[in-house]
Amino acid sequence: MKGHPTVSNHATDPLQADDWLREIEKQMNIAQCNDIEKVLYASGQMQGVAQDWWESYLYGHPNNAPAVTWKEFTNNFKSYKNPDGLVELKQEEFRALKQWSMSVAEYRDKFAQLSRYVSNEVTNDADKQRHFLQGLYDGLQLKLMSNTYANFQALVNHTIVIDNKHKEMEVKKWRLQG
Missing domain, CATH: 1.10.1200 (Non-ribosomal Peptide Synthetase Peptidyl Carrier Protein; Chain A)
Structure with missing residues (x-):
């Protein structure tokens, strides 16, 4: 106790x-x-x-x-x-997971949470990386796809860095246009 x-x-x-x-x-x-x-x-x-x-x-x-x-x-x-029906819904939610307006950290956490329902689909590090990349917004996905990463955490770390730089550039662009 x-x-x-x-x-x-x-x-x-x-x-x-x-x-x-x-x-x-x-x-x-x-x-x-x-x-x-x-x-x-x-x-x-x-x-x-x-x-x-x-x-x-x-x-x-x-x-x-x-x-x-x-x-x-x-x-x-x-x-x-x-119950099986609820597990199936969570599996579908994982497969449809997209970053949209979430930060990379929020997306990573949601990805980790839902991946517990699809352990057969993320059996190794390469599977995790592939699924994670598929859910990122297109611009970020495109920047990351041409590289290979030693492991899932390296991909996440790189994603955070690139996303942060992308947001900085957007702010600069907005200020220059404004």
Whole structure:
């Protein structure tokens, strides 16, 4: 409890449920808990709708059944919080993601968040770079496409530098015209 874990009640964003599970698991790994202790602790941090789900889930287990394992708990909780239809919507959102008026940092963060739903499409660094480039606005994309980058972070760093310079030039141009 010293880790001050959050309580799971009703998250509308499926990533919040996943983040909550990751936070709980991190705390339990630090405390060197076994699977049963993880399940007991996590279920004790549930309130409201999440608690209702857990109680309903337990009703489906006979008293003589083996205890719920951490893997079983996480798989079923994710299945409950992340129904296939919602996951598909998030996958489509990733595929349609464009930078538009977002800063590069905002776009990178949204890209990272949504890429968790399409892990099979961004299996390696080259895939991440390709998808990231596709979502940038055309002018920035054109400036970056002719280069190769050692890794995804190098691409992001270069994108930030070029985008910043582009914005500086736009401001200069606006001042000269004004």
